[in-house]
Amino acid sequence: MNLSISKYLNSYTEAAPLAVFRIGFGIMMFISIIRFWLNGWIEKLYITPKFHFSYYGFEWVKPLGDFTYLLFIICGLAALFVAFGYKYRIAIITFFLSFTYIELMDKTTYLNHYYFVSILSFLLIFLPANTYFSLDAWKNPKNAFQKIPRWCIDTIKLLLGIVYFYAGLAKLNSDWLLKAMPLKIWLPSKYDLPFLGDLMQQEWVAYAFSWSGMLYDLLIPFLLLYKKTRLVAFLAVIAFHVMTRVLFPIGMFPYIMIVSALIFFSPQVHHRILKMISSWLRIDKSKFDNKKMPYRKPAQRKLILSVVTVFFVIQLLFPWRYLLYPGELFWTEEGFRFSWRVMLMEKAGYAEFKVVDAETGKRFYVDNADFLTPFQEKQMSFQPDMILEYAHFLAEHFRKDGHKNIEVYVDSYVGLNGRKSTPYISPDVNLLNFADSFERKTFILPFEDEIKGL
Secondary structure (H helix, E strand, O other): OHHHHHHHHOOEEEOHHHHHHHHHHHHHHHHHHHHHHHOOHHHHHHHOOOOOOOOOOOOOOOOOOOHHHHHHHHHHHHHHHHHHOOOHHHHHHHHHHHHHHHHHOOHHHOOHHHHHHHHHHHHHOOOOOOOOOOHHHHHOHHHOOOEEEHHHHHHHHHHHHHHHHHHHHHOOEHHHHHOOOOHHHHHHHHOOOOOOOOHHHOHHHHHHHHHHHHHHHHHHHHHHHOHHHHHHHHHHHHHHHHHHHHHOOOOOHHHHHHHHHHHHOOHHHHHHHHHHHHHHHOOOHHHHOOOOOOOOOHHHHHHHHHHHHHHHHHHHHHHHHHHHOOOOHHHHOOOOOOOOOOOOOOEEEEEEEEEEEOOOOOEEEOOHHHOOOHHHHHHHOOOHHHHHHHHHHHHHHHHHOOOOOEEEEEEEEEEEOOOOOEEOEOOOOOHHHOOOOOOOOOOEOOOOOOOOEO
C-alpha cells in the first residue's frame, strides 16, 4: 500500500491541464468581480446596509466603507495576475484572502459557489500552476517546467468530484425525489421563457428535473474520469449548467463549472487549447516545452502534501457535521452551510421582534426596515443564527438609546417547501439568554413534518 502511494506521489504528467485551468479560473474570477461591480452590488450589499450579519468567529470581518471598492479592485487584479501567471504565488494568496474576506463580510450573501471559489483558491496556493505557459515561466526559465506531479492535477478533479457527489447525496431526500420540491414551486414561475415556458408548467417536468439532477450530480465525476464517456459527460456538463443558468439567477457559477470540467481531459486536449491561445496572442508556445520536471526539497514536499491531505480530510468530513445536531436539517439549518446542499429548499419566513423592559413590562415592536435591507430581512427571517444575532444587535442598539433591563422576543413563522407556515422560534424565549455558538439552538421549535433522506 505504502509502495503504491509513494509510486503515485512520484509520478509526473503534463502541466498543460493545470495551466489551462489557471487561465480559465483567473478569467472567470475577473469577469465575476467586474460583473459584481457593474451591477451595483458592492453598494447595495456592503455599503448601504446599516447592519451586517457575521459568521460565528469572524465577527471582526466587516465592510470597509468606500474602501470596499478598493478591496474588489485588489481581488480583480489578483485574479487577472493569476490568469497571466504573473507573480503567481503572491497573486493567488492575495486573491484567496481578498475573496474570502468579501465572502465573510455579510452572511446574508452566502452562496455555495462563493465557498467553492474560496477553498479552490486556497488549494491553488499549493499547486505549481505557474510553471507552464505563464509570465513567470517566460521571464524566469529556471522556474519553467513542462512536467508536474500527477497529484497536482488530480486534487482539482477530487475537489470537483466532492462538490458534485455531495450535492447528489443531498438530493437523496423525500422532498426532492418524491415531492419534486422545491422545483415544483420554482419552475412554473418561468412561464415567460421562450419555447420552455409552457413546458415548465407541467408537473412531470419538475419530477424529471429532480431525478435527473440527482443522477447527474452523483454520476458526472465518474463519467468525466472515464475516457470513453468523457466527451458525452462534458456535453452533459454544458447542457446542465446552461439550463440552470437559464432557469435560475446563479451568476457565473455555471460557467465556472463548465470551464473547470476541462481539467478531466487529456493533456493533448489542453495543449491544443494552449496552441490556440498562442496563435491569438502570437506567443511561441514551444518556449515552454522543455521536458523539465520541478524538484522540491523533501521537507518542503512533505509540508505541502500534509497541508493538502488535511485540506481534503476537512472537505470530506465537514459536510457531515449536521449529524451532530438533532432535528430536521432543512428546518434548523444547523450544519447546513458549506455542505454542498445546492438549491434544495424554498423557505420563507416572518419575524417580528418585541423589545421588553423586564422591570416595568413596557414593550414596543421593531420595524426591521429601520435596520435591515429587504434582502437581509428576508434571509434573516428563516435562519435561526441570524435571528439570534439580530436580536443581540437590537438589544445593543436600544441600550445605547437609554433603554435598560432589555429583553428581546420574536414572533416567528416559517414555511418550508410548500408546507403551511408554522411557528419557528418560541415567542416566550428571551433571545438574549442565548449566545451564538456551535451548540444546538434549543429555542427552535420542532419541525411538524418529516423529510426522509441523508
